[in-house]
Amino acid sequence: SPTIVYKRTDDPSDVDVILTTETDVNLLIKNNNGTDYNSYETTYEIKVIDSPKFSLDGGTVVKTISGGSKINQNITVKLKIDHLDNPSKVVKIRVTPIKPYQGNSIDLTFNVIQEGAIQTIEDLVDLSLAARNQSTRGIDSSSVISQRFKMTRDLDFEKDDSYEDAYRTDYGDVNGNDKIANNLKEELTSDTGFLPIGISAYRFAGVFNGGDHSLSNLQIHKSKQTNIGLFGDAEGATIKNLTIVNGHVNNENQTAGMVVGKLTHGVIENVTVSGRLVESKDLLHEGQDTYTGGIVGYVEEGSVIRNCHNYADVSTTFSGDAVNYSGPAGGIAAWMSTSTIEDCTNHGTIIGQSYVGGIVGFSGMQDATNSAGSGTVTRCINYGSVSTYVPKGSSSGGLHIGGIAGYNKATGFVEYSKNYGPVSGRKNIGGIVGNAAGVVRYCENHTTQISGDSSVDRIMGSGAGKTNSASVGNQSFDS
Numbered sequence: 001s002p003t004i005v006y007k008r009t010d011d012p013s014d015v016d017v018i019l020t021t022e023t024d025v026n027l028l029i030k031n032n033n034g035t036d037y038n039s040y041e042t043t044y045e046i047k048v049i050d051s052p053k054f055s056l057d058g059g060t061v062v063k064t065i066s067g068g069s070k071i072n073q074n075i076t077v078k079l080k081i082d083h084l085d086n087p088s089k090v091v092k093i094r095v096t097p098i099k100p101y102q103g104n105s106i107d108l109t110f111n112v113i114q115e116g117a118i119q120t121i122e123d124l125v126d127l128s129l130a131a132r133n134q135s136t137r138g139i140d141s142s143s144v145i146s147q148r149f150k151m152t153r154d155l156d157f158e159k160d161d162s163y164e165d166a167y168r169t170d171y172g173d174v175n176g177n178d179k180i181a182n183n184l185k186e187e188l189t190s191d192t193g194f195l196p197i198g199i200s201a202y203r204f205a206g207v208f209n210g211g212d213h214s215l216s217n218l219q220i221h222k223s224k225q226t227n228i229g230l231f232g233d234a235e236g237a238t239i240k241n242l243t244i245v246n247g248h249v250n251n252e253n254q255t256a257g258m259v260v261g262k263l264t265h266g267v268i269e270n271v272t273v274s275g276r277l278v279e280s281k282d283l284l285h286e287g288q289d290t291y292t293g294g295i296v297g298y299v300e301e302g303s304v305i306r307n308c309h310n311y312a313d314v315s316t317t318f319s320g321d322a323v324n325y326s327g328p329a330g331g332i333a334a335w336m337s338t339s340t341i342e343d344c345t346n347h348g349t350i351i352g353q354s355y356v357g358g359i360v361g362f363s364g365m366q367d368a369t370n371s372a373g374s375g376t377v378t379r380c381i382n383y384g385s386v387s388t389y390v391p392k393g394s395s396s397g398g399l400h401i402g403g404i405a406g407y408n409k410a411t412g413f414v415e416y417s418k419n420y421g422p423v424s425g426r427k428n429i430g431g432i433v434g435n436a437a438g439v440v441r442y443c444e445n446h447t448t449q450i451s452g453d454s455s456v457d458r459i460m461g462s463g464a465g466k467t468n469s470a471s472v473g474n475q476s477f478d479s
Contacts, residue, residue, distance in 0.1 A: 004079065004091070006114045022057075022080045025110070027095060029065055029073050041067040043099035046077055049107065053088040055080050062098075081114070088112070089164065118151040121163045121188065125174055128197045131204050145198070148207040151242070156216040157188050193219030196232030196261065203235040203264070210242025210271070218247040218258075218275075226254045227261025227297065235264040240271065247275035247312065254290055255297035256280040257333070258312055265301040274311035280327075290327045291334035291361075292316045294348055303339040305332060311347045317389075318353040326397075327353030328361030328406065331384055335362045336375045345381045346421075351389055354399040355406040357434070358382025358421055362400075364409025364438060374411035374438075377404060381418045388425045392453050398426025401452070402434035402461070403445060412438035422449035430461035437463045 006023055029044070047060040056077050063075045079091065091110050097103040118124060130144040160166040166185040173180045174187055175195045181187040188194050198204035208231070220228050227233050228251045230244065239259060247258050255261045258273040273294060280292040291297040294310030310331045318327030328334040331346025335355075346358045355361040359382055363375035382403050390398030400406040403419025419431050428435040429452035431445030445458050455462040 002108070003111045003113060006081065006112070006117075022078045025077050025079050025093070027075045027077070027093075027108070029075055039067055040100050041065070042097055044075065045096045045098050046075070047094055048079075049092050049094045051088060051091045053081065053083050054091045054112075055082050056093075064099075116147060116149050118149055118155075119153065121155055121157060121166075122184070124155070124194075124197075125171065125184070125188070128195045129174070131198050131202055132195075133202050144206075145202055146205045148209070150209040151211045151213045151215070154214045154216070156214075157185070157194070157219065158217045160185070189217065189219055192221050194230075196220060196225060196228045196230065198231050198233045199225060200227070200233050203233040203237075204231050205234070205236045207238045207240075208242075209240055212241050212243075214243040214245050215247075216245040218244055218249070220249045220251075222250060222252050225251075225261075228253075228255070229257040229259050229261045229296070231260045233262050233264075234260050234266050237263070237266040238269075240267070240269045242271050244271075244273040244275070247273060247278075249275075249278045251280040251290075251292075254280065255334075256291070257293045257296040257298075258310075259308075260296040262298040263296050263300070263303050263305075265303055267304045267306070268295060268308060269304070269306040270308070271295060272309040272311070275313075277313050277315060279315045279317070289335075290316045290318050292327075292329045292352070293333040293335075293361075294331045294346060294350075295344075296333050298335045299333045299339045299341075300337040301339070303336075305339070305341045305344060307343045308332060309345045309347070313349045314351070316352045326355050326399075328355035330357045330361040330406070331359055331382060331386075332380070333360045336360050337364065338374055340376045340378070341380060342376070342378045343380065346384050348384045350384055350386045352406075353388060353390060353397050354401075355434075356386055356388055356401045356425070357404055357406040358384055358386045358402070358419060358423075359404050359417070361406045362409075363405045363407065363414070364412030374413075375409065376413045377408075377415070377417060378413070379416045380404060382421050384421045386421055386423045390426055392426055394426055398452075400428045400434035400461075401425030402430045403432055403447070403450075404443065405433045405436075407435045408433045408438040408440065408463070410437040413441070414438070414443060415441045416443065418444045418446060420446045422447055424449075424451045426453050427455050428452075428462040429456045431458040433460040433463070435463045436460040 043064045048054050061077050065073045093108045094105050096105040155162045167183040171184050175192045177192040249256050258278050280290040294314050295308045314329050316327035316329045329352030331350050332344045359380045388398040403423045404417045408414050431450050432443045
């Protein structure tokens with residue numbers, strides 16, 4: 001059947017309203033297969049049938065074609081979308097001649113592609129496959145990584161009505177684990193689960209607008225991919241206006257975040273996540289750092305994370321060389337270079353090896369040019385417990401644990417932030433920053449539960465950083 005494609009707006013600045021509401025449908029009218037002349041002016045009635053999602057302008061449209069000429073004439077009607085949240089992918093149009101005489105109706109079926117609309121779980125799967133440059137149904141894989149997408153309704157991996165067909169089998173081994181489940185729903189909710197959108201060779205670089213909708217029961221387990229999350233690798237991307245409910249992300253490689261594994265000069269804003277766990281292990285590459293964040297694992301090169309909120313627990317398990325490597329974790333991000341985290345909160349329990357923070361584990365790593373990087377954490381609040389799995393009295397690990405940041409590099413800033421959660425570790429333990437080489441200013445620590453073997457302080461455990469107008473509870477001081 002013919003295909004109708006609803007284009008996204010051509011205005012590149014229009015990132016919120018990404019779908020047009022109508023499109024032209026051209027119907028070619030032939031008389032006797034176009035072999036005879038049409039002697040009389042003929043009028044047709046055209047209407048949508050069996051598809052409450054769509055309508056024609058005015059409901060029923062009446063169009064007239066001229067007489068006295070060979071009939072290969074076009075009738076153009078405008079097809080409108082009435083309900084974006086309806087996942088229907090087809091529309092039927094009935095054409096009936098009514099003047100000068102009434103004839104038999106013809107019903108036409110059109111496949112509908114709303115380019116950029118995420119209406120079903122299949123749309124997310126298509127996006128994931130297309131971002132890996134694999135063939136998909138209805139998405140152009142050659143350019144998908146830089147396109148714009150928008151969710152049009154709440155989706156749940158465990159609910160049948162979030163799928164076009166939850167029990168379809170045509171996708172096969174969609175998550176690449178060399179196993180084929182009985183159907184698509186089982187494929188995405190068992191074993192390795194969903195396949196992240198974007199890999200290092202094809203980083204997602206578009207706009208994903210959640211439309212203030214929720215995505216529930218996202219599961220990604222034991223992935224062989226280096227960076228995992230709803231998005232694995234993202235570069236120059238914007239991800240916004242989304243709530244992830246009851247997510248569970250578990251990597252056995254290097255980097256994990258509920259939203260993005262690794263973000264490079266991108267933006268994440270207005271995103272909230274909750275779930276059982278965000279976890280990364282180093283089982284596949286022992287001796288390498290692992291990075292685990294509630295929102296994103298690894299952030300670099302001018303990225304911004306704004307107004308994001310984590311309610312999921314975050315954990316790293318690191319079994320390599322604890323002296324030369326680390327297992328950082330953060331409620332928002334594990335590791336940040338030359339980027340900004342602002343107006344974010346963490347409510348989850350955060351556990352890592354070293355460089356562990358309620359908001360960020362390590363802030364201000366060297367940038368891509370190997371010069372001194374910087375990071376800014378501003379107007380953030382931590383409510384969750386922050387700790388290390390390294391036992392007290394250990395000879396290595398358990399370093400740099402802070403209520404806001406585990407480590408703040410010399411050119412970094414931690415400012416206007418508050419900690420309410422308990423903080424514990426082995427060495428360099430602070431209510432705001434564990435090890436502060438950069439500036440810590442206008443911050444407040446509201447807990448007395450700060451503990452460790454050495455270098456323990458209710459503001460910053462260690463470092464030569466400048467503390468300006470910090471406070472412990474209601475007792476302010478300058479230094």
